[in-house]
Amino acid sequence: MSDPFAPAPEWEWERVRPPTGRGRPTLAVFKLASCDGCQLSLLDHEDALLRLADVVQIAEFAELSSASMPGPYDLVLVEGSVTTPADAARVAGIRDAARRLVAIGACATAGGIQSLRNFADEPALARRVYAHPEYLATLADSTPVSAHVRVDAEIHGCPVDGGELLEVVAATLAGRRPITRPHAVCEECKQAGHACLLVTGRAACLGPVTHAGCGALCPGVDRGCFGCFGPSESPNTSSLAAGLARRNISEKSLRRLLRTFTAAAPAFATESARHGDV
Amino acid sequence: MATSEPGPPRREVTVPLLRRVEGEGGLRLGFSDGALSEVALEIFEPPRYFEAFLVGRGALEAPDITARICGICPVAYQTSSSLALEAIAGATLTPEIAALRRLLYCGEWLQSHALHVFLLHAPDFFGCTDAVELAQRDRGLVERGLRLKRAGNQLLETIGGRAIHPVNVRAGGFYRAPASAAVAALVPVLRDALEDARAAAEWAATLHYPDLHRDYRLVALRGAGAYPIESGAYVAGPDGLAVSPAEFAELAVEHHVAHSTALQARLGGEAYLTGPLARFAHNRDLLPPLAAAAADAAGLGAICTNPYRSLLVRCVELVAACEEALRLAEAYVPPDPPAVSLRLGQGRGFGASEAPRGLLLIGYATDAEGDLTWARITPPTSQNQLSIEGDLRVLAEGGASLSDGELAQRCEAAVRNHDPCISCSAHFLDLEVTRR
Incomplete structure (x- = not known):
């Protein structure tokens, strides 16, 4: 996936400012198939929440408020x-x-854990869980928002980093570009001073190909990155997979590692397909 | 939010989208010739098939994958998952690991209970649309709730790495034990939180609660010498029921019924309720001292069956979580090693822990290679769904003369009493409402 914060033609900041005289800018939060965790990241800004509500009109946010204003x-x-x-x-x-x-x-950016259905026979999954799958009306695949409509920006992570989320909200409202991290977890890990798990051979790690944003949390607890922020920009996933194979990581483990929380992200989906089928 | 079809004999009262709950659902009441004919808590969260795609995955992947069912209570999913795998492996945690798991789980209780009590539930008692409006009336109250929530998140971040979907949890324990200094730094935070929680319980005792008492069949873990959070001695239920999680899984039968669109758990064919009221009823004697004192001061008896007063019980549990967390943080010894190793062969096991909103039961089966061959996940909201509908039935029958808007508002607030987590329940719920 390309850098979600790269300038795009539609990146016209004036457009997001409220027309003169309309008061505070309006914010809406919507939920599709998900666990609620990313919108909770906004509520987890305990110190900023009430201040945010001062400067922003929270127009639609079902988890937080009974008030509901129509768009735009x-x-x-x-x-x-x-x-x-x-x-x-x-x-x-x-x-x-x-x-x-x-x-x-x-x-929202890659289809999430439920995109594992994209690699399986969706009706068979439904039969496994439901006594009456005929009641269901579902699509065969779980797809990101960008597969359906134009998206102005994407914030990665399972869940998103709360700081990055607030930065994007604040930057949007201030009419400036958000300051975010487009590089790989690997760089955050070096900055944090963690011993490299691939060099020491302690764990399989997706840090070299995973989008930054978490602050290299997993290597910080002596655990390999499992790619929950999805592929970084231009990841060399094949090279990493070959390197892991040389470290005696089995095909099954490789496939599982790539097929977890952002399984359908193209860079991970393509590489995982090279390591057998589930 | 209410709509109605014109005139008798058919009247429908609906809330298309429940607000201030986790996940997306609605409710519908139907009246025929003035009599209540239909009550449904509707769920339109898309199914996500967790039980299906867990099959074939490595068992040790299960805690993290299962956690993605719910961003509000991931530690509950990680813990019940870990307990199930530990049961399969026949593993026992060291006391240090068990203490750290309980400390982490206290963080989730603080975070989730504070979120529900102050941001989602409290506005109902003041006629406010949300906590933002409530803060305009009483900023100190909302700020107290946010401080409690922050304390919970600090606990989760210190031990788990992050508050939502912590990365440091594994079956058997943790990847790395937090440094003593990091846990020691939590002590002053938890001391302040304890004072906030005690003040919250005093405040909650002053609220006016509707006088509704329900004959719930209450099911909760009975604590093993301490209030049940991350584990318990057994599952306690009505009529002296005392069974293991595996036995309870046999008794709590899930039905896929057309009228309610969901797999609903029933016990002996009937509705039951998990959550704070059930935990309190089965474990009041195990509350730590300050929480017990707060319950006494608030006038809570041996049992509380008023669903509105669950707010008060949650505040008592906030005190309990602070007390326990403070005790555990002060006594913290980094577990070494941070996890017991699990030898997973062919087997089947169940785990149960007390998610903030109720009992979370998880069962897995593994093959000789330690891959999952079967999964059962029974979240609190699926177990509570029939009891919630029972509440709505009582309110609808008693409030048939109310306007549609008033009745809808009253029922929506009643759903919030139980802090339903619809994201949790939805992984096995129908998308489309089908009525026969």
């Missing part, structure tokens, strides 16, 4: 992936109501 909204955050015909239609409506739309989290 200056900034819309969308959590979750599209997995049903109803949500495919809904996300189109959300786009229409959004001056700027930011997809937040692994589900």
Whole structure:
């Protein structure tokens, strides 16, 4: 995936500012198929939440408020992936109501853990869980928001980093480009001074090909990165996979490592397909 | 938010989207000829098939994958998953690892209970649309809740690496034991949190609660010498039920019924309730001292069956979580090694822990290579769904003369009493409402 914060033609900051006289800019938060964790990242800013509510009109945020204002909204955050015909239609409506739309989290940007269905026979999965799968109306694949509508920015992570989320919200409202980290977890890990798990051979690690943003949390607890922020920009996934294979990581382990929280992200999906089928 | 079809005999009251709950659902009441004919808590969260795609994965991947069911209570999923795998392996945690797991879980209780009590539930008692409006009336109250929530998140971050989907948890324990100094730094935070929690319990005792008492069949872990959080001695239920999680899994039968669109758990064919009211009823004698004193001062008896007063019980549990966390943080010894190693062969095991909103039961089966061959996940909200519908039935029958808007508002607030986590329940719920 390309750098989500690269300038794009539609990156016109004036467009996201409220028209003169309309008061505070409006914020809306919507949820598709997901766990709620990424929108919780906003509520987890305990110190900033009430201040944010002073400068922003929280117009639609079902988890937080019973108040509901119709669009258009200056900034819309969308959590979750599209997995049903109803949500495919809904996300189109959300786009229409959004001056700027930011997809937040692994589900919204890559299809999330539920994109494991993309590699399997979806009706068979439904039969395994439901006594009456005929009641379900679902799509065969779990897809990111960008597969359906134009997305102005994406924030990666399962879950997103709360600081990055607030930065994107604040930058949008201030009319400037957000300061975010486009590089790989590997660089954050070096900055944090952690011993390299691949060099020491302590664990398989996706840090070299995974999008930064977490602060190299897993290597910090002596655990290999499992790629929950999805592929970094131009990742050399094949090279890493070959290196891991040389370290006696089995094909099955490699495939599982790549097929977890951002399994359907193209760089991970393509490489995982080279290591057998589930 | 309410709509109605014109005139009798058919009247429908709906809340298309429940607000201030985790996940997306609605409710529908139907009246025929003035009599209540239909009550449904509707879930339109898309199914995510966790039980299906866990099959074939490595068992040690299960805690992290299963955690993605819910961003509000990931530690509950990680813990019940780990307990199930530890049961398969026949592993026993060292006391140091067990203490650290309980400390981490206290963080989730603080975070989740503070979120629910102050941001989601409290506005109902003041006629406010949300905590932002509530803060305009009483900023100190909301700020106290946010401080408690922050303390919980600090605990989670210190031990788990991050608050949402912690990275440091594994079956058998942890990847790395937090440094003593990092845990020691939590002590002053938890001391302040304890004072905030005690003040919260005093405040909650002053609220006016609707006088509704329900004949719930209450199910919770019975603590093994301490209030049940990360584990318990057994599952306690109505009529002296005392069974292991594996036995309870046999008794709590999940039904996929058309009228309610969901797999609903029933016990002996009937509704039951998990969560703070159930934990309190089965474990009041195990509350730590300050929490017990707070319960006494608030006038809570041996049992509380008023769903609105669950807010008060949650505040008592906030005190308990602070007390326990403080005790554990002060006594912290880094576990070495940070995890016991698990030898996973063919087997089947169950684990149960007390998620903030109720009992979370998870079962896995593994093959000789330690890969998962079967998974069962029974979250609190699926177990509570029938009891929530029971609450709505009582309110709808008693409030049939109310306007649609008033009745809808009253019912929506009643759903919030139980802090439902619809994201949790949705992984096995129908997308489309099908009525026959």
